[in-house]
Amino acid sequence: MRFASKKSNSHRGGRKRVSRGDRAQACLGTDLYQNLKILPSGSGGANNSRKVSCMRSQLNLSGSPRLLLVLLALTSDRYLQAQGGTSQLHMEAAPVELTRSISLDDLRNGDAALESLRSQRRAACLKQDTKPNAYCLWAAPLPTALERTAPHAAFDRVSGVWDPPFRSYGIARIQNFTALATFAPVAQVTEGAETLKRWTEYADSGQLIECANADSIPDEPHRWPDNLALRNSSFPALRAVSMGIAEQDPRPQKASSCLVIVHSLPPPSGDLAFLSLCQVILINGLAGAPADCIPISASSSTGQWALAYTGGFEVLLADNGKPDFLFNLFYSRGSRVAGLHTNGHLQMEDVLGAAELAIRSTPLKLQTRISTYVLGIGPRRHSDVLPGNWNEEVTVRIDVDPTYSTDSTTNVVVATDFDLEVSTTILVNQQKDSDPKHWHQPDPTQTQVWTDAIKRRLREELSHLCASPRQPDDFKLVCN
């Protein structure tokens, strides 16, 4: 019997996650922070294709602007093909994460790269409006103009020469990528010092901001993100599109989420200290650990940088959810199941329910919510998981991704591989004080303890779904 595997996207709800696999394929690229790369590099040609595919998919507009952009896309696509998939447009092999590895040199190199790009753009303009961030008329054919003016950005954002002062990053719903925003020296950011002061005050107080009755993160792949950078776009149509694009959880119930600015996530790197913007999930009125953090400012004794809409670069703003691990449940249609649903086959709902029960019950005891994924939060509390006298704050998210294997002759599903991707964000504190600065990431041993606890509970609950479970390894369960 020949099987054909088909990955389902139908159950990936809530947000576009940047998991390890996705990260390598994200529709982004820049060499501004080359030194920050912690991702495996892919091939340039493959990623060029991917990039163009992403560009097209993002052009989900209507009306004449759409036509214009599609034409531009096709032009760009042909140009890429003419180049044989090489990196003539300087589209990088892998996206860049702004996460834990930013150094002072990276920031300085970024300043220089940004200045260089601006110079190149000015040189490509035949005539430029005197207004800031205004369009220029190209002095060269489109491909050349693209090469000179948008070497690192999606082609549809090529037109402006963005000069300082740059607008600072607007605190908005977290998304996994923010176009055209990079770190800029605070002196080059509009009201940079005031903005940094305000962010610091938010971080000092731990105040929840921008609360909404939604899981806040647009999910659907290829959908335009809720991105303030777009509102700064020179395409008027895009502004309108981007205003209302935040997609709510399909079943948000009464849950909501907020944002919070925190210190030291990522941890200080030498002389550099960071402020990060994170998402806080609320369940039953209780808040979990700040998750999905992106750095928004960096400070050292020699300078301060703030995330700002600088134009020209796209930077992947990745979360710091950790540890991530995959747990796999393999179920074939011939297996006997102790399923919760009546059709005799293991369903997505069964797996989600088991995962929810795993983190809701002892010893994890999280507040939970099931959507197209499982969310669990543990508000600040004494830890029953970590040894010693520790307090913890936890956010856990479990995405279930089924892969269906079908009989190629009858096209009937004969087996399902359920991949459970577990992401946790844990903050710990040995004291019970409320100062946000004192809640820090656990050490590797504590992280491992938590990971093991989740894994153990998942294994226990998932094994209840099978009549005869078999466990080939720590990360896999097979329903025999």
Added chain:
Amino acid sequence: MTVDGARSWIIITSLVVTGLTFGFLVAAPPLGYPLGWDQSQRIIEILLPVFLGYVGTATHFVFHTRNQDQELQLGSRAPLLGLIIRGPIVVFVSACVVILFAFGYSNRANAIQGEGMSVDQLAWAFTAALGILSVSTGVAVSYLFSLSDHAATVPPVVPSVPRQG
């Protein structure tokens, strides 16, 4: 209290406080007291130098050969010596006990989240307690264990005479 008695008292209490502080703060993390190793080290760094300074000054005093025969003369203020030597140390030790109890109690397993004493507050409290010593015992030590001529005797008290107008 005699001058020698005061010196002995300072030396003994400094050694005892040093030993107890060091012992407690080193033993606290593994015994479940809500302090991490680095936090414990931070408190040791605040507390110990003061008492080690007293012991070091006393040691230097004992083995220094100059001015061995000179003695501190307190005159009519001698009765105050006991109070000024013992009082601050007793207050300091009492404060430390209360601080450590409050810290441990507010951070016990079933304490209310958000109401616990932070390490910053603990450090602040110890620093405040040390302030009592620095304005009293520290000054006393500088006289009691002084090796220089000018501090060997306290200037005699001159009764104030009303000015003749």
